[in-house]
Amino acid sequence: MRPVGRLVPIALAALLSACGGKATHAHAVSPARPVPARACPDRAPSAKPDGSAEALAGARVGRVCVVGASERVRSTASFAVRTKKGAALDLGAVHDDLRDLLRLPDVDDAAVYATREADGRLTVVYALEELPVVAAVAFEGVHAFTREELDRAPLARGDRYRPWVGRTLVDTLRRAYADHGYCTAKVDLSVQPAGPKAVRVRVAADEGSRCRFGAITFRGNAKLTTADLARAAGVSQGVEWDEALLERAPLLLQELLYDRGMIQGSVSVERGDVAADATIPVAFVVHEGDVFTLRKLALSGVPDALQRKLAPALKSKPKRVFARDLLKQDMEAVRKALQDQNPGKDVDLEPETTVDEPSKSIDVVLKAQVR
């Protein structure tokens, strides 16, 4: 787009001239007979169904008009248009003009026309259509969310109505319902005219009832019992559906795997379809992998005397199955002992682990730093 600033002086000069501004030439000029300026059309012209734009390329432009939309938008658009009176028609420039016009925040649609006048010159018309303003947004049947939550919607009174934003609002609300357990909720959006260039947006929801967790099953587990997994997952059949619970469950199961030495294990979730009784079955697929043992546990940055004192109390024991929960407890004990010895100082404690794949073992060094 051509910078507006460069165009302003020209426009100002033209305005001064039109208003009878002071002549800059010293010599007297006899007043020319006024030629009535042909007015631009007030709307987009009707077009030939089979007209070829290429046939007009290079023809002289006699007039450039911007029609449609509000005066403010037309004024902005006029600055954006680079096709000028007197120039040869450049279809590439017209294409760029149109792209620029469509980037203007209030423009919904635009088209460019050309009509050949009696003198052979072209009248080029840029026709704009403005986005309507949202006169009101009404939420009907929405009970699961507060007014404050709905006010954060990406569409509000006074905004320009963009269809894709309306769609985003519907999708956002559908997702929010699903997250809150309303798995059968339906959301519809309708837009009605509300006066000239304004629309009323209505969001209607049929929330349905909250869904519940259906059967919870586990697959792929050989070393861990289903009872252990069910206890660790933190969800059970009959509980109200909650996306947060479903997201947390595989993390909790993963922790269980780590606590039982299965450091390469993983858990994925398969969510079933909503059943007629508004329950959703969930299956956790467990990949346990091998069980790793703790080969060595060492402390670094901890005074020898303190190490000797701590050693019997540490719960992580070499040659036993690696357990992350025990290691976390040991780290807490070491940190507390160092803190007691160094009051007022900061204690950093980081575990450095080395996995030995062939022997399925792990070496752990707890590195302490007192600052």
Added chain:
Amino acid sequence: MPAVRPLALAFAIAAGSAVVSTGVARAGGDAIVLDRVVARVDEQTILQSDLLARARPALAQGKERRAVLRQVLDQMINEVLIAKDAARLSITVNDDEVQSAIAKIVAQNGINPEKLDDVLRSEGMTRKSYEAEVKRELLQGKWLASKLGSKPRPTDPRELDAFVGKERDAALAVLRQGAFIDVRQ
């Protein structure tokens, strides 16, 4: 004032269906449309000039204009949807990949690289438009690969083609379902 589209039509949001509206373009007079919006895909627009440029090689072969434009527009809408989804998935194609792909195509087809511009011109394309097309194809290839992921694939070439086509259509159907598509006749 330009013709105002019927609001109910212009703003209808029907899941999974493209909206067809007339936009500001008015037919039946003496003016010639230099350019206009032919489709909107969410916040992006497809212009008539872009559509005609893309359809030029097929039109030059004398194919039926209306069918060609409809087919090319459909393809362009898919490309916009794929490009948006690819951006969301952080899938990109850089210039080196484009040039490398063009070099391979040139070699495979026994074209003298210095004559490539002439060959493209004879097919109604420019070097720039060809590079853009290759880039689009590479991006679509990467996007499709990400959609296929580690799904088991048939080994028979014909079955593989059918499988890939089916997966592509299914992925595109999902994208179309989630987009606002406004085709302006």
